[in-house]
Amino acid sequence: MKQIARNYVWWENIDRDLEGMARECLPCRELRPAPPAAPLHSWPWPAEPWARLHIDFLCPFNNSYYLIIIDAHSKWIEAEKINTTSANAVCDSLRRHFSRFGLPKRICNGIKHTLVPPYHPSSNGAAENAVRTIKRVLKKAELEKEDINRALSRFLFMYRNTEQSTTGREPAVALLGRRLRGRLDLLRSDTAERVRARQLTEEQRGSAPLRVAQKNEPVLVRNYSKTGSKWDEGVVQARTGPVTYNVATKDGHTHKRHIDQILARKSRHSLSRVMDSSPNKSTSACSRDMSEGGSDHDHDESFDSAEEEASAGPAPAPQPPPPTLLAPTVQRIDKPRREAAIRCCEKLKNRK
Missing domain, CATH: 2.30.30.140 (SH3 type barrels.)
Structure with missing residues (x-):
């Protein structure tokens, strides 16, 4: 529209007037x-384990559902198979985990529940990444004809004992203070500083x-x-x-x-x-x-x-x-002729 208009007429703020007309076009808005x-906005890293949990569903997989829980501090993952995604089933599963590790500070029972916008999975990125990882493990076990529950348990055991790239510590060490096999704890200092540095690196990748x-x-x-x-x-x-x-x-x-x-x-x-x-x-x-x-x-x-x-x-x-954008026949016109030119441009747009 701007290019066509500049070939015939010009007035002050011609671009702004044409843009205003385009913004009022309902079909254009719809598309x-x-x-x-x-x-990227990173979640603040909690200073203690089991303080903030991220939860999500992996579903459906072979007509079953899995409740995925990840601790934001230690990156410890829990994956439990449930029959339905109802509130009762979820509460029962969470109670079993809370009986082992205690109540977290964020997600029922005086716990602050932090909601995220619907249809925006990156707002709960920690849980989404855990779901994707567990789903890959289950699919691999299915392809290799391996018992799914045994494969899931084996993976969780190895994962919890493997150094996590973000925190620099094993999830078992970060959550329990020890490796699962009882070897020397490989604790590393300045974990919070390392996590924040990693988060800043990820945030600085986007230029918007x-x-x-x-x-x-x-x-x-x-x-x-x-x-x-x-x-x-x-x-x-x-x-x-x-x-x-x-x-x-x-x-x-x-x-x-x-x-x-x-x-x-x-x-x-x-x-x-x-x-x-x-x-x-x-x-x-x-x-x-x-x-x-x-x-x-x-x-x-x-x-x-x-x-x-x-x-x-x-x-x-x-x-x-720029003079190169204006045709030799450009002329300054008054308000009535300006409005007529806008209507003409609109007709040309619709015809195109």
């Missing part, structure tokens, strides 16, 4: 892709700045129901975590959503952005936005201000439109 993934939604900000929120549109209009009620929000939609419901499941309604770029402290990341993020076809009007004001604060010198003065 919008998900926003860029937010930067964190997008932030403000309270009472109108947004588009991902709709996962089988009926209705892909994106529903809503209003941010509260920020419940570094990357999670409560969003109220027009139907009166409140949904917990990850920032990856939220789009802004007012601008082309999604929500305001918090620039990374690394100058290289700030530069790469800005360059990527400009390389994707954005004009002087494509940036959010909050993104621009954050970038200016991170830079050492003053912001460069705005440049006029």
Whole structure:
């Protein structure tokens, strides 16, 4: 639309006017892709074992279900076969584990239950990784005609006695203070510092700045129901975590959503952005936005201000439109003719 318009007419803020018209197009909104993934946000590493548990289901496998539990401190994994995923079955399984290791601080019985956004498995990444690992073990045992329960027990025994790459210690040593076979404990110092360094390395791999939604900000929120549109209009009620929000939609419901499941309604770029402290990341993020076809009007004001604060010198003065983009017949027109030109561009778009 911009290219066609520039071949015939030009007025101040022509890009912004055309973008505003495109944002009001309901079919275009319905087909919008998900926003860029937010930067990795690691769970804080608990200082003591069995303080925070991550749980998930592996299901179905040979018409059976497995409850997977992983301790965030020691990376100790429990995998128990259950017949159903009902609340009673899950509670019975958890009681058996709690009778051996005690009650954790987070997940019933005065325990704080931390929920994650639905349809966003990376928010519970520790449990998802454990589920994937156990599923691979069960499939391998099935292919080798081995007893599944025996194979699972053997794997868990070896895993709990093997040094974990994140913590640098065996899960058995981290949870129980000893190796399962009674050999010398291979305790390592500064485990918390090593875990945080590993987390920072993973977080720094992504170059996208964190997008932030403000309270009472109108947004588009991902709709996962089988009926209705892909994106529903809503209003941010509260920020419940570094990357999670409560969003109220027009139907009166409140949904917990990850920032990856939220789009802004007012601008082309999604929500305001918090620039990374690394100058290289700030530069790469800005360059990527400009390389994707954005004009002087494509940036959010909050993104621009954050970038200016991170830079050492003053912001460069705005440049006029490149002359190579304008045809020789370009002319400045008044408001009535401008509106007629926008309608013409819309017809050309629909015809295309």
